[in-house]
Amino acid sequence: MKIDIFKEMEKHGFEQIIFNYDKTTGLKAIIAIHDTTLGPALGGCRMWPYETEDEALIDAMRLAKGMTYKCAVSDNNFGGGKTVIIGDPKKDKSEALFRALGRFVQTLGGRYYTGTDLGTTGMDFVYASRESDYMVGLPEEYGGSGNSAVPTAYGVYNGMKAAAKIVFGSDSLKGLKVAIQGVGKVGRVLVGYLKEEGAQVIIADISEENINKVKEKYPDVEVVESEKIYDVECDIFAPCARGGIINDDTISRLKCRIVAGAANNQLLEPRHGDALHEKGILYAPDYVINAGGLIQVADELEFKNDEKRHERVMMKAKGIYDILLKIFTISKEQNVPPHKVADRLAEERIEVIGRLKTNYVKR
Numbered sequence: 001m002k003i004d005i006f007k008e009m010e011k012h013g014f015e016q017i018i019f020n021y022d023k024t025t026g027l028k029a030i031i032a033i034h035d036t037t038l039g040p041a042l043g044g045c046r047m048w049p050y051e052t053e054d055e056a057l058i059d060a061m062r063l064a065k066g067m068t069y070k071c072a073v074s075d076n077n078f079g080g081g082k083t084v085i086i087g088d089p090k091k092d093k094s095e096a097l098f099r100a101l102g103r104f105v106q107t108l109g110g111r112y113y114t115g116t117d118l119g120t121t122g123m124d125f126v127y128a129s130r131e132s133d134y135m136v137g138l139p140e141e142y143g144g145s146g147n148s149a150v151p152t153a154y155g156v157y158n159g160m161k162a163a164a165k166i167v168f169g170s171d172s173l174k175g176l177k178v179a180i181q182g183v184g185k186v187g188r189v190l191v192g193y194l195k196e197e198g199a200q201v202i203i204a205d206i207s208e209e210n211i212n213k214v215k216e217k218y219p220d221v222e223v224v225e226s227e228k229i230y231d232v233e234c235d236i237f238a239p240c241a242r243g244g245i246i247n248d249d250t251i252s253r254l255k256c257r258i259v260a261g262a263a264n265n266q267l268l269e270p271r272h273g274d275a276l277h278e279k280g281i282l283y284a285p286d287y288v289i290n291a292g293g294l295i296q297v298a299d300e301l302e303f304k305n306d307e308k309r310h311e312r313v314m315m316k317a318k319g320i321y322d323i324l325l326k327i328f329t330i331s332k333e334q335n336v337p338p339h340k341v342a343d344r345l346a347e348e349r350i351e352v353i354g355r356l357k358t359n360y361v362k363r
């Protein structure tokens with residue numbers, strides 16, 4: 001490894017990194033626990049054929065730190081963690097591999113909970129849960145909270161309303177033109193909320209099948225070629241596909257007033273958030289506006305599986321409106337880009353709650 005691990009841990013405030021190797025299955029997994037001030041670490045498990053161990057470690061650390069901020073800013077009582085499995089999800093999966101992972105997670109005694117991410121599915125964690133009490137996001141049939149796309153899309157819709165309130169003075173999306181990049185699990189639910197409110201929706205996707213699914217239900221939705229979506233004149237651009245799409249090339253092409261969508265890591269680099277701010281485009285920080293899925297998983301851990309779960313999760317996802325309104329208001333008052341305000345609010349919450357815990361309480 002070329003990385004100076006302890007130096008990186010110190011620089012980014014990491015608590016623990018665990019390298020797990022299972023002799024029977026050949027499992028190679030890195031668990032990164034960033035910060036547990038607010039509660040046990042929470043974060044999915046990604047399986048990817050990383051070319052180097054450094055690459056896998058960097059990914060685990062970057063994603064774990066991101067989870068700390070996401071949990072903190074969205075009013076969840078969890079810290080940030082992430083697992084990466086070095087392997088090809090198409091070839092290297094087995095029941096034994098995920099049970100081996102489950103056994104390692106179990107040794108952490110509840111300091112860390114995990115579930116699906118890129119390259120893993122709910123069923124993988126059904127296997128892991130045979131060995132561990134710390135698996136989340138299982139399929140509904142196995143007691144999990146199921147599809148997270150609905151609360152995610154609802155959070156994005158409410159986040160858009162907060163942005164509209166700041167930019168247009170009203171949080172109604174009626175008549176606004178919204179261009180959505182990617183109508184997969186989240187994007188297509190979002191189309192429904194927008195159409196219901198009377199917004200004008202334009203979509204792009206590289207999957208014809210996914211476009212057809214939307215067109216069947218909403219024939220009047222306009223479709224553009226996937227590369228053209230950046231050039232569409234619109235009020236809101238909603239990235240709901242891949243990360244890194246706000247970059248030097250695309251920012252100059254955008255003709256919108258707001259960027260608000262579900263995709264993770266929308267800014268290629270943090271400086272692109274500054275560039276949007278300078279261009280007068282209001283950016284809803286991705287990890288705030290897309291926290292609906294996390295809210296659902298956190299609810300699975302904090303509360304019982306009762307009939308109120310869906311209602312509770314949707315209520316919290318709706319609360320993304322207030323969180324973003326606060327971020328946008330501070331951003332405007334202090335002329336600081338929203339992504340930086342979000343980071344600051346997350347850090348402040350961790351600091352204050354952490355300080356509370358210095359009072360001795362006998363347990």
Ligand SMILES: NC(=O)c1ccc[n+]([C@@H]2O[C@H](COP(=O)([O-])OP(=O)(O)OC[C@H]3O[C@@H](n4cnc5c(N)ncnc54)[C@H](O)[C@@H]3O)[C@@H](O)[C@H]2O)c1
Pocket residue numbers: 148149150152181182183184185186187204205206207210226240241242243262263264290291293294
């Ligand atoms: N599912 C969730 O609960 C959730 C929660 C938080 C964040 N997110 C993020 O939101 C985004 C969408 O998630 P999803 O669950 O809907 O994924 P998905 O895979 O179901 O949908 C993604 C869609 O984007 C399309 N796409 C890919 N590249 C494209 C391109 N270049 N141009 C246009 N379309 C393209 C795909 O064909 C697909 O239809 C991802 O970035 C994901 O990480 C999802």
